[in-house]
Amino acid sequence: MAQVLEFKLPDLGEGLTEASIVTWLVQVGDVVAVDQPVVEVETAKAMVEVPCPYGGVVTARFGEEGSELPVGSPLLTVAVGTPAEGEGDDEGSGNVLVGYGTAAAPARRRRVRRQDAVPAAAPAAPGRTAPSVSPAPPPEATPRSGPVSVISPLVRKLAREHGVDLRELPGSGPDGLILRADVESAMRETVQVRTHVAEAEAVAPAAAPSQVSAQAPTPSDTSADGIRVPLRGIRGAVADKLTRSRREIPDATCWVDADATEFMHARVAMNAAGGGKISVLALLARICTAALARHPELNSRVDLAAREVVQLDAVHLGFAAQTERGLVVPVVKDAHGRDAESLSAEFARLTEAARAGRLTPGELTGGTFTLNNYGVFGVDGSTPIINHPEAAMLGVGRIIPKPWVHQGELAVRQVVQLSLTFDHRVCDGGTAGGFLRYVADCVEQPAVLLRTL
CATH class of the missing domain: 4.10.320.10 (E3-binding domain)
Structure with a gap:
């Protein structure tokens, strides 16, 4: 005999209390396997496919696409029982954090289809002729049937x-x-x-x-x-965080122009030597971690309750990434322990995941310092809002040819504008200026960085 089990929206971690249903992946009547994704939800951190821990037939769904559900509320019910021939086990998966699924590939999704057969005529009474059943005439216009092919x-x-x-x-x-x-x-x-x-x-x-x-x-x-565009999901979370940052952090910005010609030549030489390609962002990130080692005040956060500035040991480097759903800030964990090649590979992986909407909450939180390469938008400078609760953000403009005095003569050089926006509670202008000057010196003369390696 089948037993109906209720599957509730699981705790997706990082203190999230609700999620918005983006797309149902199953219909009522579908047969689902253990750990098969049944719904795609959007939290304030990421898009997540939620797998069901039961195998059986979906008997009910709760919530329409676009609606928000609190954690712990019912998602769907599944009728489980003795599996039919060819069906998988109906036991639960036992996963603690169901929201991230399992490593095993889900079984092929099967759908119970209702046949549009003509109902059989009832037996005719003695002496009477059974009435004939004619199919209903087709509608004048038939809309597109079946699933609609949508890019995302x-x-x-x-x-x-x-x-x-x-x-x-x-x-x-x-x-x-x-x-x-x-x-x-x-x-x-x-x-x-x-x-x-x-x-x-x-x-x-x-x-x-x-x-x-x-x-x-x-x-x-x-x-x-x-x-009207609703401020929900990731876009709403970003709006809340920026508002809080602007309200709580007394920020200031300093900037400097730097000759990046030797920096670009060094990158070309690195990539010509073979191995993984090194990105401009990865080299700048390596310079940032070296600068933070010299100026740890900027790798910190303010504890308002204790009225303390907490300097952090590890550098978890966030970087701004523009996606279809707006600006997100993936985080490279333990960036201080990575070389340029490792940083480049991790930037590429996180950027691809961000554009595909596959970032997990853990990959979007925990940053201690942010690198913002707004030069990709073709602009020279910016005064960004600090990513709360961090204490600083390095901004990088576009690298373009400009007239520059080089070795006493006017020449055309590759010039970049660097800016540092910092929380004035954690340090004064001298510390911020020292950090920015060190970064600029490493860009102008990459050999300076060798002193700290």
Whole structure:
């Protein structure tokens, strides 16, 4: 006899208390295996696929896509019992942190399909003829059936939030794949239609306004002033953290221009020697860890309750990464113990995971210092907001040819602007200036770094 078990939203760690349902991966009636992902949720830290610890048939789901659920609330129910031939074990997986799944690959998802067969006619009574059953005529228009091919759950969520019906949206990607640009184009068309309707209503006869407005139904979250984007999930968490940082941290910024010509030549020489490629960001990160060893005040945080500045031993280096869902700051743990090649590989791995939405909460928290390479956006300088509760952030502008006095003569050199935004409670301007000057000296003369290796 089957037993119905309830699977609740697990504790995903890092003090998270709620999650938003992005995409259900199963339907009621689906057969699921132990540890098969059943739903994709977005927390304030990352996107996570949540696997179910039971194997059986899904009998109910709780929560629509886009809704928020607190930790511990029901996600779905699964009927488990004696497994049918060919089905896996129905015992729970025993995982403590289910939100991160297991190493084993999930079994192939099977779906219980309801057949659209014509119901059998009831036996006719003696002396009567059984009535014939005719199939219903097909509808005049048939919408796209089956799963809709969408490039990512984020695009599906964007469409849902702005009232875009993916089943009616032609995709511009390969094999009709719906891209983010397709959804955004549909959103713009909706706003334009609404604007045109409003203009038509303004000049239309008062007797027939309903005929005009009925032609263009619009989503509830659009208005004549633009499109409303909810501050939820990662975007909401970033907004809260930046607001808190601006409110609590008395920051100051200093900056300096540096001749990065020798720095760029050194990178070319390193990469020509073979082995893993070294990125500009990795070399700057290595310089940062050396500078923090000389100025540990900037690798700290303020304990307001104890009224103390806590200097930290390890350097967990965060770096700003722009993704479809906004700005995130992955963290390279123990950056002070890595060489340039290891740093380069870890930056590449975390950047790819950030763009794919696969970063775990642990990879987005625990930073002690942040490196912000805003030069990739084609700008020279910035005064960024410190990533609370850290004490400082190094900003790097674009590296471009500029006129520069080199060895007493005017020459064209590769120049970069470096800036340091710091919490004035942890140090004064002398310490911040010393840190920034050391970084600039290492950029101008990479051999300076050898003294601390």
